[in-house]
Amino acid sequence: MAEATEIRKLVYLVTGGCGFLGEHVVRMLLQREPRLSELRVFDLHLGPWLEELKTGPVRVTAIQGDVTQAHEVAAAVAGAHVVIHTAGLVDVFGRASPETIYEVNVQGTKNVIEACVQTGTRFLVYTSSMEVVGPNIKGHPFYRGNEDTPYEAVHKHPYPCSKAQAEQLVLEANGREVHGGLPLVTCALRPTGIYGEGHQIMRDFYHQGLRLGGRLFRAIPASVEHGRVYVGNVAWMHVLVARELQRQTALLGGQVYFCYDESPYKSYEDFNMEFLGPCGLRLVETRLLVPYWLLMLLAALNALLQWLLRPLLLYAPLLNPYTLAVANTTFTVSTDKARRHFGYEPLFSWEDSRSRTIRWVRAVEGSAP
Numbered sequence: 625m626a627e628a629t630e631i632r633k634l635v636y637l638v639t640g641g642c643g644f645l646g647e648h649v650v651r652m653l654l655q656r657e658p659r660l661s662e663l664r665v666f667d668l669h670l671g672p673w674l675e676e677l678k679t680g681p682v683r684v685t686a687i688q689g690d691v692t693q694a695h696e697v698a699a700a701v702a703g704a705h706v707v708i709h710t711a712g713l714v715d716v717f718g719r720a721s722p723e724t725i726y727e728v729n730v731q732g733t734k735n736v737i738e739a740c741v742q743t744g745t746r747f748l749v750y751t752s753s754m755e756v757v758g759p760n761i762k763g764h765p766f767y768r769g770n771e772d773t774p775y776e777a778v779h780k781h782p783y784p785c786s787k788a789q790a791e792q793l794v795l796e797a798n799g800r801e802v803h804g805g806l807p808l809v810t811c812a813l814r815p816t817g818i819y820g821e822g823h824q825i826m827r828d829f830y831h832q833g834l835r836l837g838g839r840l841f842r843a844i845p846a847s848v849e850h851g852r853v854y855v856g857n858v859a860w861m862h863v864l865v866a867r868e869l870q871r872q873t874a875l876l877g878g879q880v881y882f883c884y885d886e887s888p889y890k891s892y893e894d895f896n897m898e899f900l901g902p903c904g905l906r907l908v909e910t911r912l913l914v915p916y917w918l919l920m921l922l923a924a925l926n927a928l929l930q931w932l933l934r935p936l937l938l939y940a941p942l943l944n945p946y947t948l949a950v951a952n953t954t955f956t957v958s959t960d961k962a963r964r965h966f967g968y969e970p971l972f973s974w975e976d977s978r979s980r981t982i983r984w985v986r987a988v989e990g991s992a993p
């Protein structure tokens with residue numbers, strides 16, 4: 625017991641700690657970071673599940689706050705050794721304005737960096753995204769690429785633009801002098817499409833399938849590969865990189881890493897069927913009935929309706945020209961950079977990731993959409 629208290633001396637802050645990924649990072653830190661003494665969970669909306677975490681050996685501090693408010697961020701960061709910045713506005717459906725997306729994702733990240741500099745926090749891990757690379761607006765495939773694969777990253781949509789800007793800010797901040805005179809050490813993780821327990825879009829597809837009598841209709845050719853990674857492995861990568869950033873500052877500082885695991889390369893829809901299939905849904909082949917030009921037309925119509933209805937109501941369906949382009953462009957990664965740099969191996973096998981996700985979808989079954 626005395627030993628455990630002796631080694632527990634680190635304070636971590638997780639921004640966005642009540643989100644889909646953030647919750648997994650929080651739980652993973654509590655399970656797998658033995659040097660943790662205090663875990664600060666910062667989010668705009670705090671989850672009630674945080675209460676159950678307050679009984680363990682680590683002090684869990686819930687902080688309701690907004691990353692766009694510099695003073696709130698600085699107060700939360702003060703005294704933390706490590707910040708894991710996952711908070712972000714994940715919106716590719718036109719729910720939020722481009723200004724709001726920029727404010728949260730870019731200004732929020734600037735506030736986190738400045739708070740580290742002002743208060744003397746030295747280690748910052750940023751949750752970036754595959755979207756900072758692509759798919760680009762030209763629809764070029766990125767086929768099993770790695771962090772060094774050349775790719776023309778051209779964005780127009782506010783979400784990837786904001787993530788790319790924020791990532792650049794984080795990487796440029798590496799080496800800046802923080803309060804106390806030591807250098808800031810930063811890195812960025814780029815998950816591909818995350819799946820697993822708590823994944824809202826998977827839940828949406830599941831409920832949509834139930835409404836359609838147990839069927840989903842294929843929209844994207846099976847040959848288009850879309851990179852996916854299990855949320856538990858993404859969380860594990862965050863925990864590991866945060867730990868190793870403190871030990872190997874020169875090697876890891878200023879680096880980017882794709883998040884990867886053993887999840888198979890498949891199309892977005894075929895991949896979802898790995899979980900939705902065992903829960904009773906089937907994917908109906910409709911390629912001949914719904915040609916791609918018709919999907920593009922529907923997506924454009926959705927965008928038009930969104931614009932027309934905006935003064936009256938928020939119309940934000942899953943299908944729009946951007947989501948169609950992302951789903952319809954091959955983007956997969958194949959890399960071992962995280963293994964080489966900080967010894968990352970996925971914690972959950974594909975079988976584990978799959979069965980955990982299926983179990984969660986089954987539990988969602990009774991819940992309202």
Ligand SMILES: NC(=O)C1=CN([C@@H]2O[C@H](COP(=O)(O)OP(=O)(O)OC[C@H]3O[C@@H](n4cnc5c(N)ncnc54)[C@H](O)[C@@H]3O)[C@@H](O)[C@H]2O)C=CC1
Nearest residue numbers: 640642643644645667668690691710711712753815817818
């Ligand atoms: N879901 C995915 O497939 C991927 C997500 N990412 C990135 O991972 C991170 C987490 O994403 P998810 O967990 O999927 O999203 P999420 O929406 O479930 O979680 C984001 C969290 O940030 C919080 N947040 C939003 N605005 C905030 C603000 N102004 N101040 C404080 N907290 C705020 C939200 O309340 C939420 O709890 C994001 O940065 C996202 O860009 C990257 C790649 C893929």
Ligand SMILES: CC(C)CCC[C@@H](C)[C@H]1CC[C@H]2[C@@H]3[C@H](O)CC4=CC(=O)CC[C@]4(C)[C@H]3CC[C@]12C
Nearest residue numbers: 714716753755817843892942943947948950951
């Ligand atoms: C019937 C349609 C054509 C299918 C629509 C599926 C889309 C809603 C999703 C297909 C690909 C997803 C995105 C992708 O996984 C990459 C992402 C990374 C992020 O950082 C945030 C989420 C997302 C943009 C993700 C969003 C949903 C899709 C567009």
